[in-house]
Amino acid sequence: MNPLARSIEELLPVGVSNSLWCYVLLRTALVASSVCVAFLLPFFGLVMALIGSLFSILVSIIVPALCFLKIKGHKATRTQLKERTEKASRQEVEDMSELVARTGRHLQRYKDGCRLVAGCIPFKISKNSDGTLDNDVVELLMINSTSGRGLLFPKGGWENDETVEEAAKREALEEAGVRGNLVHFLGDYIFKSKTLQDIFCPDGLCKAAMFALLVTEELESWPEQNTRQRSWLTVPKAKECCQYPWMQESLEGFSKWHADQILCNSKEENPLIFPDSTPVQN
The missing domain is CATH 1.20.5 (Single alpha-helices involved in coiled-coils or other helix-helix interfaces)
Known part of the structure; x- marks a missing residue:
């Protein structure tokens, strides 16, 4: 240290x-x-x-x-x-x-002195109590006439810018407020109408192409709702209320076609099926 x-x-x-x-x-x-x-x-x-x-x-x-x-x-x-x-x-x-109704006749089709008309019989399949479809029973949609006499099916003039099928669907929308599929061509029906007389059709002669329309949509508002009331009727009741003889004839054609459909489908296991119609050749 x-x-x-x-x-x-x-x-x-x-x-x-x-x-x-x-x-x-x-x-x-x-x-x-x-x-x-x-x-x-x-x-x-x-x-x-x-x-x-x-x-x-x-x-x-x-x-x-x-x-x-x-x-x-x-x-x-x-x-x-x-x-x-x-x-x-x-x-x-x-x-x-x-949803605006067409008016006027400047596009109206004529043939052989007849005013060409397109229309349809709107229908739907009735349901059973359990909610299933009853193919044997259908309901038809009819509308009142603006003249106040009886009931009729939607129909109107076939115009130059549309096919006959498009015209039939348009009339169903404008007059009855329904959309659907055309499933069968019922035929052409000749009738006379004094209100439809003009220079191209002086005698008021009309030729109506009628279809069966399976309704898929029922609108709450449509162009002619202020002047048209809709009624769903059975086929017998529709025959009683139908105003025009030529429409009664088209209704007979619908009844026959529907009966044939039921007969054909009764032989099969599948329920009644309505295929889309093919375009009508004019």
């Missing part, structure tokens, strides 16, 4: 000597820590500065990107909304044009 230190230990009490050495060690530690902080503080400051710079760069990139995507998405949403609105408007116009 150093002679000086040994002399100090000999002169000082034991407790004082230990306290002195602790003080020396503490001062040494404080000096060392101060030196470390002095050297490391700039390093930590540099690290924090780098982290701040990276964060600023990320923010400057991410925030504009998010804003761009949001604006782009907003524009896309507005474009889609505009397209949907325009599509809905077009569909509404088409529906409205479809």
Whole structure:
């Protein structure tokens, strides 16, 4: 041991000597820590500065990107909304044009001095108490006459810009407010009408192409709803209420066709199926 230190230990009490050495060690530690902080503080400051710079760069990139995507998405949403609105408007116009009854005779078809007419007998299959279809029983849709006498089936002029099938469906929509499938051509029926006399048809002679229309939709609103009332009737009741003889004749044709359908399908396991009609050649 150093002679000086040994002399100090000999002169000082034991407790004082230990306290002195602790003080020396503490001062040494404080000096060392101060030196470390002095050297490391700039390093930590540099690290924090780098982290701040990276964060600023990320923010400057991410925030504009998010804003761009949001604006782009907003524009896309507005474009889609505009397209949907325009599509809905077009569909509404088409529906409205479809639900407006045609008037006038400037497109009316004539042949051999006859005014060509298209019509249909709308029908639906009755249901049993359990909800199943009863193929033996049908209901026919008839409408009132605007003259107030009896009931009739939808019919009207066949025009130049449509097929006879399209004309029959149009009349069903305009007069009776129903849509459906034409499942059978019943035939052509000749009749006279004083109200339909004109220079092309001076005798009021008409030729009506009649179809069986299986109803698939019954509208709540239709073009002639203010002047037409609908009635679903059984075939016998429809025969009693039918106003015109030629319509009674077409109803007889419908009854015969329906009876044939039941007879044919009674020999099969499948229920009565009504196929779409083929276009009528004129």
